[in-house]
Amino acid sequence: MIGVIPAEVARAEDPRSKESTVSGDLATHELREEHELILEVLDLMAELASEDAGGFDASRLATHQPAFSEFLESFADRFHHAKEEALLFAHARPFLVHCNPIEQMLYEHALMRELRVAMDEAHRARDLAALTEACAELCQTLAQHIFKENHVLYPMVEQLLSDEARAALGEGYDEVRKRSGGPALRERFEAMRDALRDELG
Numbered sequence: 001m002i003g004v005i006p007a008e009v010a011r012a013e014d015p016r017s018k019e020s021t022v023s024g025d026l027a028t029h030e031l032r033e034e035h036e037l038i039l040e041v042l043d044l045m046a047e048l049a050s051e052d053a054g055g056f057d058a059s060r061l062a063t064h065q066p067a068f069s070e071f072l073e074s075f076a077d078r079f080h081h082a083k084e085e086a087l088l089f090a091h092a093r094p095f096l097v098h099c100n101p102i103e104q105m106l107y108e109h110a111l112m113r114e115l116r117v118a119m120d121e122a123h124r125a126r127d128l129a130a131l132t133e134a135c136a137e138l139c140q141t142l143a144q145h146i147f148k149e150n151h152v153l154y155p156m157v158e159q160l161l162s163d164e165a166r167a168a169l170g171e172g173y174d175e176v177r178k179r180s181g182g183p184a185l186r187e188r189f190e191a192m193r194d195a196l197r198d199e200l201g
């Protein structure tokens with residue numbers, strides 16, 4: 001099995017993780033909060049991917065795969081990544097003339113979609129080895145991706161964005177929140193995380 005890097009790695013030494021309400025990081029504050037929920041679910045997925053399950057029907061990873069897939073698609077991709085791509089990256093691109101990491105981040109978003117589809121296909125085929133491998137790779141890749149955004153891209157954006165771009169971003173976030181039912185979406189997946197934490201003890 002591919003080694004799983006704990007999601008804790010993505011949080012390590014993030015100087016803003018506990019102080020993200022200061023005005024300077026409003027452009028990324030709610031995205032950082034979404035990263036936290038994604039990392040918490042990744043921790044649970046990685047734990048299940050490392051279990052010695054003894055067959056597809058006994059596998060807790062397989063049991064929870066439909067819920068993980070829905071979380072990855074509805075929250076991590078269609079909500080969080082969509083906000084980054086349509087709003088943060090779009091507003092930041094004109095300011096990132098040198099060392100622009102956006103193309104790499106977009107490539108990694110696409111890679112995450114492929115890995116989620118690989119998990120779905122393995123689940124449909126009842127192939128536990130393939131499911132476990134794709135899950136471990138997704139957990140590792142997404143945790144590393146979040147580390148790069150938290151520590152490299154977001155601080156760059158926070159420094160470079162103009163006040164106008166910041167204001168436009170805020171309006172864009174408000175609109176997406178209203179349109180997609182952001183708080184309700186988040187509550188739904190927080191409940192999923194809590195139930196799974198209870199199950200895993």
Ligand SMILES: [Fe+2]
Nearest residue numbers: 080084146149
């Ligand atoms: Fe992100």
